[in-house]
Amino acid sequence: MDKLRRVLNGEEDENESGLVGQIVEGSTLSWGTRLKSFVACFIFGILCSILGTVFLWLKNGLILFAVFYTLGNICALCSTCFLMGPLKQLKRMFNPARAIATSVMLWKNKPLALLFCVLQFLSLTWYSLSYIPYARDMVKKCFTSCLA
Template sequence: MEKLRRVLSGHEDEEQGLTAQVLDASTLSFSTRVKWFAICFATGIFCSILGTAFLWLPSGLKLFAVFYTIGNIAALVSTCFLMGPVKQLKKMFEPTRLIATIVMLWGKKGLALLFCVLQFLAMTWYSLSYIPFARDAVIKCFTSCLS
């Protein structure tokens, strides 16, 4: 537990510049930082779930966008209580976190595009089910192209 406290409070770090020290300094105790992390993270999850629930309301798309965005921002901000914003920005590009960072940063537009393409392909496959032997023809076409 002591090692976790040292890592999260920044005592295991190398020398930082004055600007980084000022931006990364926190007067909050370890337990307060953990409590605020939990509060912000739980609030973020709650807002995201609430936003998703708004999708089923008649004009819920705007409410979904607002609450889901607030939820994501709150969840991201919650991690600043653990590490501090500067240290967090430095660590998010380390090799162990790089893939998750890329997905998070690229994910909004890139994943939306991926899911649009997948939805189009699913609709195409569904539509082909109404044409006799169309699915079989598509499968044979792809297998012959791949072999």
């Protein structure tokens, strides 16, 4: 458990020193605070994105859709920084285990946009769960037991 906390707090590299090391040491949060901040930021981002998606269906709501959906995605993506820290999150973003989740795109067709919005929410959730130990396994087992 101590090793897991060291990794999640960004202390896995013993060689880290200088300005970056001081910033990491001065900005560490407890695991509980990290999880609470992640959940709050993630939910706020998803709610903004859903609100933006609702605006997509209103007449001339494309600008509001773009603003709220973009704000929601940025907020939800930034929420993962609470779990690993911004530098490690950026480095690990293109890990092969997360490649599919980072590649979901949005198109101009409204039904397709709605489909990709849902897929993007799901991929962001799956991406975020990859930073919480054993979270993906728990979700897989939960869905397996529900479908069986």
